Amino acid sequence: MPGLTRCGRCGGALHSAAVQIDVHPPRATARRKRLRKQFSAVPKLREQAETLSTQVGKTLIPEWVVPDVPESSILWRLFVPGWAQSYLGHRIRGRIFFWSYLACFLSGLLMIGTGWGTWLLGLAVAGHAASVLDVVLLETDSRFERLGKGAVTIAALLGGIYVPLWWGSLFVASPLVIPRAAYPFEPGDVLLTNALFTPRVGDAVVYNVPYIRFNGQVDGRNANVVLEGWRIDRILAGPGQTLAFNGKGFTLDGVPAPHLPLNAGRYRSPFALTARSGEWIILPTTDQYATEFMLPELGRVPARNVLGRVVFQLHPLTQFGRIRSLP
Known part of the structure; x- marks a missing residue:
């Protein structure tokens, strides 16, 4: 209301004359200044990484499935089958991808070392690749563009997730x-x-x-x-x-x-x-x-x-x- 100096709900000051300004604001300690100087490149690197991920996302993810969300936020969700679909609003499709992948992957781990285990783990990797291609493929893509995106997807999943996971698991639990x-x-x-x-x-x-x-x-x-x-x-x-x-x-x-x-x-x-x-x-x-x-x-x-x-x-x-x- 006109004439009030403080808010009736929170008690905050409504004009500058009622605010006490500290003429000696807190200063950063010498240790914090040293750390800030030593890691001064971190904010710049983070900004560059965000810019790169956005550029990669714009290249891979078709515009018709991106409803006003940053491409980089979809890009990192591709590492979990069905997560990107759920984020984009296709919840049923996302659940199908996720639960089918989880069923094949866990069953394959349980039967690892057998022929069925190899087939099930292969189906899990193929299902993960299909969930990625469901997001990145365009209807206007040519045959060669589809083949190229498929090859890049398989290489990225194998090189970025499954081969390092397999190599590291050999030291912990190797099948014999x-x-x-x-x-x-x-x-x-x-x-x-x-x-x-x-x-x-x-x-x-x-x-x-x-x-x-x-x-x-x-x-x-x-x-x-x-x-x-x-x-x-x-x-x-x-x-x-x-x-x-x-x-x-x-x-x-x-x-x-x-x-x-x-x-x-x-x-x-x-x-x-x-x-x-x-x-x-x-x-x-x-x-x-x-x-x-x-x-x-x-x-x-x-x-x-x-x-x-x-x-x-x-x-x-x-x-x-x-x-x-x-x-």
Whole structure:
């Protein structure tokens, strides 16, 4: 109302005479000034990045689907299938792209290492590319322009998302397919292994067996056995420890062993093994050709030959879970 000096709702001053002005405003500290000077290029780089993203967006995204929104805001939403469609108002189409992609991707991860897993992951990548092309393709584009945009989309998705994701996942959970029967595993079983780990007693691991030749009895017959390549079993003892089998059970340094090999019933004859420095005791119980007389050489595994820890079994789904020892 005329004549009022303060707002009746918030109490704010309505004319300058009622405002007290501080003649000593706060100043930036010396530390803040140094940081501002050192990072003075950040605002300029951010402005350049926004300009570049807008230019790229104007090049890729057709004008008829951009209802007064900046192209750069759509460009970054293309990394999630269906997000750009939902942002532009096509919610049903966006949900179809998103949920179909999520179903294929998660199912493919669950069946990774199998033929179905490869197909499902391929469909997920193809669905992601289709969601991008649904936004960037123009009705007036020629055949060659469509092919070019399709090739650029696939290259950008593979190089920017899926290849780095696949490469990084190999160190955390790499699929390992069993090529032949190795009780308790069957051909085609899929295990997940982790190469970034510190071995410890009780871990089920993948380890490498160098070229070794044995002459002896196998199934009651004289045989010349050659063993080479990777094997899977559990670390039972570390440097300086003694693992023994008395015909009935395993002992570690004279007391019952806390961990068992994966196929605990593989051997029947008593034996004892002591791990030297830099060695692990790993009994090759999943190898049907490894007998007791080979254990002094096969059972002591150099630490450098341990390749990764088995996280859990992924396929078949009936055996899904952590690796367990069998009696």
